[in-house]
Amino acid sequence: MRPLKRIGATATAGAFVMMAGLVIALVLANSPLADHYERFWSAPVTLEVGHWTGLSGHSLRDWVNDAAMAVFFYLVSLEIKREMVDGELRDPRAAALPIAAAFGGMVVPALIYTAVNLGGPGQHGWGVPMATDIAFAVAVVTAVGDRVPTGARLFLLTLAIVDDLGAIVVIGVFYAHGVVASWIGLAVLTVLAALLLRRAHVRALAVYAALAILCWYALLQSGVHPTIAGVVFAFLTPARPFHPREPYLAWVRSLVHTDSPQAYSLRELRRMTVEAESPLERLEWRLTPWVTFVVLPVFALANAGLPIDVANLRHLHQAPVALGIVLGLVLGKTVGILLAVWLVSRTPLAVLPSGVSWLQLASVALCAGVGFTVALFVAGLAFTDAASADWARMGILVGSTLAAVLGYGALRATSRGPLPAASATSYPSY
Numbered sequence: 001m002r003p004l005k006r007i008g009a010t011a012t013a014g015a016f017v018m019m020a021g022l023v024i025a026l027v028l029a030n031s032p033l034a035d036h037y038e039r040f041w042s043a044p045v046t047l048e049v050g051h052w053t054g055l056s057g058h059s060l061r062d063w064v065n066d067a068a069m070a071v072f073f074y075l076v077s078l079e080i081k082r083e084m085v086d087g088e089l090r091d092p093r094a095a096a097l098p099i100a101a102a103f104g105g106m107v108v109p110a111l112i113y114t115a116v117n118l119g120g121p122g123q124h125g126w127g128v129p130m131a132t133d134i135a136f137a138v139a140v141v142t143a144v145g146d147r148v149p150t151g152a153r154l155f156l157l158t159l160a161i162v163d164d165l166g167a168i169v170v171i172g173v174f175y176a177h178g179v180v181a182s183w184i185g186l187a188v189l190t191v192l193a194a195l196l197l198r199r200a201h202v203r204a205l206a207v208y209a210a211l212a213i214l215c216w217y218a219l220l221q222s223g224v225h226p227t228i229a230g231v232v233f234a235f236l237t238p239a240r241p242f243h244p245r246e247p248y249l250a251w252v253r254s255l256v257h258t259d260s261p262q263a264y265s266l267r268e269l270r271r272m273t274v275e276a277e278s279p280l281e282r283l284e285w286r287l288t289p290w291v292t293f294v295v296l297p298v299f300a301l302a303n304a305g306l307p308i309d310v311a312n313l314r315h316l317h318q319a320p321v322a323l324g325i326v327l328g329l330v331l332g333k334t335v336g337i338l339l340a341v342w343l344v345s346r347t348p349l350a351v352l353p354s355g356v357s358w359l360q361l362a363s364v365a366l367c368a369g370v371g372f373t374v375a376l377f378v379a380g381l382a383f384t385d386a387a388s389a390d391w392a393r394m395g396i397l398v399g400s401t402l403a404a405v406l407g408y409g410a411l412r413a414t415s416r417g418p419l420p421a422a423s424a425t426s427y428p429s430y
Helices: 003-007 011-029 034-042 060-086 092-117 133-144 150-174 183-201 205-222 226-235 247-257 261-275 281-302 310-314 318-344 358-367 374-384 386-414
Strands: 047-049 052-055
Touching: 011 034, 011 133, 011 281, 034 060, 052 183, 052 205, 060 150, 060 205, 060 226, 060 281, 060 374, 092 150, 092 318, 133 358, 133 386, 150 358, 150 374, 183 205, 183 226, 205 226, 226 310, 281 374, 318 358, 318 386, 358 386, 374 386
Parallel strands: none
Antiparallel strands: 047 052
16 A cells, blocks of 8 residues: 555646546547536536525536535645745745745736737636646646756745635635625634634534534525635644644653553543644645545546537637637746746845756746646636637646646756755645
8 A cells, every 4th residue: 555655645646637537528528428428517416404405406516616626725725824834935035936926927817818808708717827736737847857956846836835825815806706795794603603612722623614514505605606615714724733742742652651551541642642733734634635536536527528629729719718818828827927036036035946047947937837627617617608618628728738748848958967866855746
């Protein structure tokens, strides 16, 4: 099992599994089984308890996009919080450069898309080319090998994390529909209840899970996308253990030297062993395999099934929605990131990553144009008509593929010498 666990802990494994879901969806959507594929994901799934039918009228695809993706955004937000507490986002000078790069990599693609679609029916989709897919982008860099400087990898990872945070804000603010104040009030009450329970030192995760589900349901009814519940409760998750580790280790040593420890002591040992690890670390460790190998592949299966017409590919440049997305991902991301890095590096606020050249930064910026998961997610919120949605998915697939190929080639060309083994590091799997 150890080799399998090592493979499962890498971004490359997660990207390959998600790519498999993407390929299967495309094959099914362009085969004689296309009607069965669409009927399966459009099948209504209703949860009824007695006379209560509060979760009716949702298809299987809706459950994937609204419920399963809430877990994905919860995990991503846990990663963001961990980086803010103990990682790259804790040091202002180290974080300033990727934060500025993420901001430039969101604004410029949105502006390019808006310029292409201004006044047209697809202008509302400006948020689609803003997102960077962490799994695919990091997988492209990983595929180049150890020759890529560690600073470049960390820069891309931090940039993608901040990019996801920006995408979450965009989804919550700009893609909410028909907001109902009473349901928003209930969602706020669940958050306040969680805060009060934290103040009262309630540690049972099941209590907070119940509040998170209630918050998700309230947001679902409110018009705000329910995945925001995952974001809010991730930032409420404690990042510090309940028991300091040094006293815990000392107590364990004393218990080990006891000839016959009592059953009560053993129960306390089990409890303290759990609580010596922060809830954030515990939940991140438990959820990562499920999100990487279940949630994201299923999301790809449900949303990437696009009927591909070769004639449409030839006329892609004539479809403003697809053209805006392709230009935003490939050109906008690269220009926006490099422009932001150049501006911020001219100030004392930030420094360039050690051992990373401008050509390597440009190559990493190309890799950041690989937008898949969140881009498809935003496209589903932005477009209600089938034609625009199909062009958006086509643009995402073409733009992401171009960015991945160009980014990989640029990194191979600009990172020629292998780095020492000590420079190698690991990255989150999603």
